[in-house]
Structure formats: C-alpha cells, structure tokens
Amino acid sequence: MHDLKALRADPAAFDAALARRGLPAVAESLVKEDEQRRAALAELQEAQARRKGLAKEIGQAKRNGEDTTEIEARGVALRDRIATLEARANEIQKRIDDVLQRLPNQLDASVPDGRDENDNVVVHQRGEVPSFPFEAKQHFELGEALGLMDFAAAGKIAGSRFVMLRGVLARLERALGQFMLDTHTGEFGYEEVTVPLLVNDASMYGTDKLPKFAEDSFHTDDDRWLIPTGEVPLTASVMGDILPAESLPRRMTTLSTCFRSEAGSAGRDVRGMLRQHQFTKCELVSVVAPEESEAEHERMTRAAETVLERLGLPFRRVLLCAGDTGFGAAKTYDLEAWLPGQKAWREVSSCSNTRDFQARRMNARMRREKTTVFVHTLNGSGLAVGRVMIALMEMYQQEDGSIIVPDVLRPYMGGLTVILI
C-alpha cells in the first residue's frame, strides 16, 4: 500500500516510480480524489460535531423536564445529512484504495532498469559450472531410474504437478529441510516457527497476495487460502501490532508446505518436480526498523547463500531488474543454482525487501519516541527444498545414476554416503 501523504507531497516522484515499472501515471487523478476526500471528511466531521452538541442539549433539556420535540426534529435532519456525507466519504476512500491496492511497490534506487529477466544483473557467482565426463541426466531421469520419484502414482491420486518421493529420496528431502532450519536457527538467529497452512483474506492481503493475485493460490470452500509461501503466515503474524523497538529485529523461519495453482504457467516446466502445485520451502522473514532493512536484506541473502555453499552447489546471485521485480518488493535478489542436467541456472531462492509496503497493508508498526512508524518486512527462501534437491541430484550424480550424499547431509541421512541405483 502507498502513502497518500507522500503522494500528495510529491506527485511527480510517485509517477516516476510507476514509470520505472512501465505503468501509466496516476498521481494527478489521485491528488484530485484526495482533495475531494478531505473536503468530504471536513464536512462530515463538522456535522458530527453538531450532532454531539445537539444530543447533549437534548439530554440537558430532558433532565430539566423541558419539551424537546423541536430540537429532536433538527436532529432527524442532521442524522440523514450525516448518513449522506458518510456514504460519500466512504465511497471516495474506497475509490482511492481500489487504485492504490493494485499499484506495485516503489523500487529501490539500486534496482537496474529493464523489461524482463534478460535485464537482470549477476552480482556474483560462487563455485564453477562443472563439466561432466558423461552426459549429465536431469533429476527426473535419475529419480525415476532409482525408482524413488513417482510421478505416475501422484498423477493417479492427485493429478499433474504432484510427485511422491520414496525411500531415501524422501529422506533426502527431509534431511535438506532439517539442515536448512538448523543452519538458520543455529547460526543466523532465526526463531523456528510452525505455521497454519490455511490463512484468511487479511493475511493474504497484508502480504500483497490479494487482491491482484487471487488466481495464483488455492481457495477453500470455507473462505481460507492455502499458503503460497511460508512468508504469508510468518509476516502476517505481526499484523495490526505495535511492536516495542527492543523486540526488533524479529527473525523467523519455517519449514512449510507451499501451494500454488500455477494458473499462468501451463506447459512450462511440465516434466519433473521443478514446478509443482505443492512443495516444501524453508522461509526466512525479518521484521525490522526502517533504517535496518537494507542491511538486513544483505544479511538474509547471505544466510540463504550459506546453505548453498555448505551443500557445495554452484550458484549465482542475481539482482532483479525493474521489470522482473515482484509486485510487493522494493528490491529482490534471486539465488540461482546450476542444473547440470538441464544446463541452466534455476531459481532456488528469492530474497526481497518490501520496506513498509506490506507493513502498511497489515498496519504493522513499531514504537518510536512519541509516535509510531511502519516496520519494514523482508522475506526470502532459505531455500526452496524441492528445487535444491533437484540441483543436488544433478550435481552429485555418478555415471551409473547413483547419487553421492553431500557431507553436511550425511548426519541427517543416518550416515548414508551414496544413494545407489
């Protein structure tokens, strides 16, 4: 959500920010609506003040046993007038909100211009793209050959874009999740949280998944949503709160199942488990004071990178350009791991600073000297478990189709060193 006062103070800057996203100017019309809104509000408040006075007068008169039929008649007229004024003020407010709710966050100055992912900027790369002495296979070829990645059974019981992992591959996924959680809680000070996987409208709206992206998530028939990411419940947990300054930064992590309808991605990544309706992700969320969010963004991204480093997976950090940065983000780093079978970099994490964008939608504030300010919220994958498992399978594959278990995961795998064909 956007700050109407800031818009009023500098309409040109507001439009310039929209232009970076390739969106048309709206400031002039919003400023006009805002003037109407404030005029309507002034009129309404004045009428309400008179109602207050009148009611007091009547109360006084009744106590004195005087006749009040004449004043009460004036009250009737005033009541009708207030109802009209109130309706008008609400209508204008709603019109403004409808526009503002659908406008994306303003981009950080450091975000490069650009239209789409081709204009993203590689910040750095860690690890080398390996050359295999044999033709590297894709994860689903490896998984199906092992008999541990069962798309057929999942299709039968649920449909496409689901998978059933079996045996040590199921355990490998679990091991990865544990390893991520342990790293973030043990080394980076994140509090482990288990969260509801079903949430209400307010949580989805506050984390900017509504109203614009309703079709991307699953809706239940009792009017809840399956969370598209752990970001939603973690971030929305501070909804409506005024947090004491000393309680910040608040860092939370959860290992959760995520659900996406993938409505707009028919035909994309249909093979394998790269793009599923349901997947596991370790999510990081930080709630911080406004002046801390930039540093926190780097810190969070480092936490996510650390997991990839420990797993020995080559990756690169990419700064998303203006056109590729998501609706709620001011700035986003993607982490992309190398998939030898697919011979491509694929996103395994996305770390975003939303600044006060979500906080305004959620009304999440912190205490400041004599006043309150909106907190800043950040979210990042630390990491997408399924996709990291894919990268790991493809990176650690042997010519015979067996897969070596990285050192750091062996304690979580009962000491297993290799997944044999």
Add this chain to the structure above:
RNA sequence: GGAGAGAUGGCCGAGCGGCUUAAGGCGCACGCUUGGAAAGCGUGUGUACGUUAAUAGCGUACCGAGGGUUCGAAUCCCUCUCUCUCCGCCA
C-alpha cells in the same frame, strides 16, 4: 457438531440509552519530597484521520469486527470472529 459464558485503554476492572471528557486500581513517565532509595503527594499517560511547520494545539472517529434502531449507543437489536467451560467426535 451441540449447550452455555465472555471480549472495555499497556494490565486489572466499573459502567448496561443522555450528568462518560470511559470511574477506580496497577504499571509507566516526569516533578515535589529525600543524603540516597522506598513510601507519600502532584501531574501526565492510547490509535488513526482531518487541520497545522509541528510527533504543539484544536476537531472527528474508535469500548472484538461489521451492520441496524435512536435526536443521542460502550450500553438495545442482528450477523460474524475469537476466547473460556461442559458434552460429542477425533490425531
């Protein structure tokens, strides 16, 4: 799923159509007092919007949320949400 009881300021708690500008207490802040502290006394103590240079004043709204009745609603009515107790079911 059934029956009942609740939701009031940071916390406890009164109020149940107008005399509420929400009593009183606790906590917190500041001041007085003191060698210092405690106690005591005094003053202050929410959020949002509007107005404004202002986080100063002033105005309006807010007693779980949303509607309604009324000249006037914390108080009456309706719907919803959440909490608690009991029964049923269940991991």
